[in-house]
Amino acid sequence: MSQRLDLLFLGSGNAFASGRYWSSFLLNERYLFDASPVVLPHLKRCGVPLEEIEAVFISHFHGDHFFGLPFLLLEYSELTARTKELTVLGPPGVEERVRTVTQAGFPNVFRKEKTYQETYVELRDGLQGELPGLTYLARSVTHVDGLECFGFRVQLDGRTVAYSGDSVLCQPLLELADGADVFVVECSCWEGACGPHLNPNDVRELRRRLGPGPTFILTHLDGGEADLGIENLLVADDLARFSL
DSSP: OOOOOEEEEEEOBOTTOSSOOBOEEEETTTEEEOOOTTHHHHHHHTTOOGGGOOEEEOOOOOHHHHTTHHHHHHHHHHTOOOOSOEEEEESTTHHHHHHHHHHHHOGGGGTSOOSSOEEEEEOOTTOEEEETTEEEEEEEEOOSTTOOEEEEEEEETTEEEEEOOSOOSOHHHHHHHTTOSEEEEEOOOSSSOOSSSOOHHHHHHHHHHHOSOSEEEEESBOSSOOOOOOSSEEEOOTTOEEEO
16 A cells, blocks of 8 residues: 655745745655745644654755755754755755855854765756655756756655646646646746746646646645635645645
């Protein structure tokens, strides 16, 4: 029997959302997808064993998606001892970017000897890899000019989760989500257009083209909530947990 998927949303809002914290989610308490500025307090609030997080997938370098990572590294430096390797996956230059932001805020993180190995993986379109308990595929998606952005498809224990990252409607999203059990998909507004983001009509088109199979979970939302009339769809909220 395939393992159930546990998705904990540490935030569910876009960069401007009223009434929501910035979006990121944790899969099976081991794999973190994006690290919003509130990721550390929300992990603690939910009682997540911080030392068990294996990997952090950074979709792109907008602040609402990775400015929480220095706080997590500070935690490992000062409070929560860990011995497991931590893998951080992100766009090209990820190690330099993370170190620069962390150094600016918490220079003491790099003054102490680490009790664990920290590994950085630079993403490229089509990159496939393996982590403890998980295989992944990264695809370039279209968000804003001049910024490399990625979506992900991960497989663990016979189940598949796709994540759009931030994107407009593009072919890689369909390839990532085709046949997946769960598709975590951004939808940055409840009606009309959302700039370089997916909107409800885009999500309806994804459902039409993917069929009824993947359970959609909407995140990166504006404030409030609306019934979009899309089948097999869940709407994330801050600290919402889905077991599928």
